[in-house]
Each structure stands twice: as structure tokens, then as C-alpha cells.
Amino acid sequence: MILDLHTHSVRSDDGRAKVANYCQWIKKKDLPLDGVVLTEHRQFDAESDYRELEDQYGLLILKASEVETDYGHVLVFGVNEDMVHAFDFARIDNPLPEVLAAAKSCGGFAVPCHPGRRNVGLFSHYEERGPVDDVEVVEIYNGGSIPGEDERSRQEADRYGYRGIGGSDSHIVSRIGLCATEFADDIATMDDLVSALRTGRCEARTWRT
Amino acid sequence: MRIEDVELGDELPEERPDVSLETVRRFVKAAEMDFPRFTDHEAARAEGLPGAVIPGIMSQGQLAAMIHRWAPGCSILSLDTIFRTSMIVGTPVVCRGAVTDIDDDGIVEIDVTIISETSGATGVLGTARVRLT
Numbered sequence: 001m002i003l004d005l006h007t008h009s010v011r012s013d014d015g016r017a018k019v020a021n022y023c024q025w026i027k028k029k030d031l032p033l034d035g036v037v038l039t040e041h042r043q044f045d046a047e048s049d050y051r052e053l054e055d056q057y058g059l060l061i062l063k064a065s066e067v068e069t070d071y072g073h074v075l076v077f078g079v080n081e082d083m084v085h086a087f088d089f090a091r092i093d094n095p096l097p098e099v100l101a102a103a104k105s106c107g108g109f110a111v112p113c114h115p116g117r118r119n120v121g122l123f124s125h126y127e128e129r130g131p132v133d134d135v136e137v138v139e140i141y142n143g144g145s146i147p148g149e150d151e152r153s154r155q156e157a158d159r160y161g162y163r164g165i166g167g168s169d170s171h172i173v174s175r176i177g178l179c180a181t182e183f184a185d186d187i188a189t190m191d192d193l194v195s196a197l198r199t200g201r202c203e204a205r206t207w208r209t
Numbered sequence: 210m211r212i213e214d215v216e217l218g219d220e221l222p223e224e225r226p227d228v229s230l231e232t233v234r235r236f237v238k239a240a241e242m243d244f245p246r247f248t249d250h251e252a253a254r255a256e257g258l259p260g261a262v263i264p265g266i267m268s269q270g271q272l273a274a275m276i277h278r279w280a281p282g283c284s285i286l287s288l289d290t291i292f293r294t295s296m297i298v299g300t301p302v303v304c305r306g307a308v309t310d311i312d313d314d315g316i317v318e319i320d321v322t323i324i325s326e327t328s329g330a331t332g333v334l335g336t337a338r339v340r341l342t
Binding site for chain 2: 014016017018021024025028029144146147171172173174175
């Protein structure tokens with residue numbers, strides 16, 4: 001089962017994609033995706049209900065968030081009422097150890113994204129400040145990376161023993177599915193996804209040429 | 210280009226607009242926005258930019274031109290762009306577009322991007338709503 005774990009819709013300030021248009025694009029282009037996870041910037045979209053689209057297109061649509069920390073951007077999966085009160089999703093300088101701990105204690109899972117990118121990536125902060133405990137997984141394939149960034153992500157992930165996931169980081173429709181994550185087991189809910197991320201029964205994939 | 214001829218997923222022909230210093234100088238003069246950050250690499254660096262940058266409205270004009278060449282006579286209802294990284298004057302770029310939605314009123318939605326051919330970075334991305342004949 002393949003999911004794009006990093007996507008933005010019009011709910012993000014810089015997102016220009018409607019979720020319905022993502023769905024029809026996936027089907028029209030026959031992309032090998034079984035679903036997407038919407039990771040809106042600095043917020044958790046508790047309101048949107050995509051069940052009709054899931055049924056119409058036969059896709060799984062889950063919701064997570066991309067938050068900002070002092071070590072770069074981080075995807076948080078399994079967001080719930082406890083987690084949105086555990087730290088401020090709107091802040092741009094959340095301490096990474098606090099985000100990792102809050103995600104874990106609230107039953108979720110946090111994954112630094114595009115870690116090979118300057119300024120907003122984990123590994124550029126490691127150069128200055130050293131590694132952070134409790135990082136287990138990073139996004140090693142990101143659809144918005146420029147040449148060299150994903151290579152750095154993979155090399156550094158290997159060096160620190162982190163597992164990898166993939167996501168397109170799409171902000172417009174036609175970028176969906178450039179990178180994704182393949183799961184060994186079926187994923188039907190966010191709990192399934194968090195469990196798979198914890199156990200490592202998944203593998204990053206890229207279709208970028 | 211008629212609405213009947215368009216399919217979801219269609220790609221517009223790529224364009225590689227002239228972003229040379231000379232052309233940018235002519236553009237900013239015509240647009241009455243002749244500032245050194247657009248026309249002088251050293252002056253731009255002094256402002257903290259990586260070099261002279263292509264004006265945002267010039268990038269939008271290049272995207273609009275691409276759409277009009279694909280569909281002469283169309284009306285661009287909106288062109289909503291996000292500027293993610295500075296596009297440097299004299300560095301080759303490629304403009305791309307793809308049809309991502311078609312509605313019953315003859316309006317198509319198009320993803321548009323401008324990508325640096327040197328770094329591979331997407332400098333501009335966005336969407337256009339276009340009424341076809």
C-alpha cells in the first residue's frame with residue numbers, strides 16, 4: 001500500500017491544490033497511490049471531512065500536520081486533542097525535543113521532513129548544534145527537493161541510523177505522488193499509519209526523474 | 210484551443226523565456242520599476258539577495274504568455290502565484306503548465322511553475338483559471 005505522506009491543500013497558506021483535484025489527478029494519471037496524508041502548515045485541520053471523496057475515488061485521505069521547530073520542519077502524525085494542546089502548532093520555533101516528546105506521549109509520531117535542506121532541514125541544524133535524541137525516522141525523499149538535498153538526507157539518515165519515508169510536499173495538484181511511502185501492511189486509519197511508522201514496516205519511494 | 214479539445218492532465222508546451230540582463234532591463238524600464246535589485250548583480254547582493262532577481266510581475270507575464278500561446282484568445286481570469294526562491298537574472302528557466310481541472314462553464318484550472326534549469330529549484334508555482342472559447 002502506497003501513501004503520499006506529505007501534501008498541502010488550499011488549507012495551507014501557500015497551498016493551491018483542492019483535495020478533490022488531487023483525487024481526480026491521481027486517478028487520471030493512474031498514479032500508484034492508495035491515498036494521501038494532508039499535512040497543512042502550522043495547524044491541524046480538524047474541520048474538513050473528506051469521506052465523500054474517499055468513497056468517490058477509492059482513496060484513503062488522512063490528516064496530519066507540518067509544524068516548525070528550532071531544528072527545521074517536522075511532520076506530525078496522529079494529531080489529536082491532547083497533542084494540539086501540548087505545543088503551539090502555529091509557532092515557528094518549537095523546540096524539537098518537545099515536539100518529539102509531545103507526539104510520542106499523545107500517541108502520535110513525529111518525522112523531520114526535507115532534512116537535507118538548508119535552514120528548514122534537520123541536518124543543517126545538526127551541523128551547528130549536534131544531533132537530537134529520539135529522532136527515529138526522517139523524510140529521505142521529498143518532491144520539492146533540489147538536486148543534492150535528498151542525497152544528503154539519505155546519507156545523513158544512514159549515518160545516524162534513521163529510517164526513511166517519502167512524500168511529495170505537493171502544494172499544487174500536478175506535484176502529487178512524486179515521492180511516497182510503501183507500507184508492508186494495509187493502512188486504514190491514522191492509528192495504523194502511526195503503528196507502521198513506529199515499527200518501521202514501510203519504505204520510502206520516489207518517482208522523480 | 211476549445212474547451213472540447215482539453216483533457217485533464219494535458220501539459221502546455223514548455224517555454225524558456227529570455228531572462229537575460231538586457232531583456233530584464235528593457236522590462237523594468239517599460240514597467241517603470243527600474244530598481245538596481247533587478248538590473249545590477251552587485252547592487253542586489255548588497256541588499257542581501259543572491260544576485261539581480263527577475264521581477265515577480267515579469268515571471269507572471271511569462272506564465273501568462275505561455276498560457277496565451279497555448280490557447281490564443283483565452284481569458285486568464287486569475288493567476289495566483291507563490292514566489293518560493295529568487296530567480297536570478299541570466300539563469301535559464303523553464304515555464305511549465307498542466308491542466309488540473311475542467312468545469313462545465315468552459316473554465317480550466319492550470320498548475321503553473323517556473324523552474325531554474327541550473328539549480329532545479331522551483332522559483333514560482335501557482336494556479337491559473339482560464340476561460341477558453
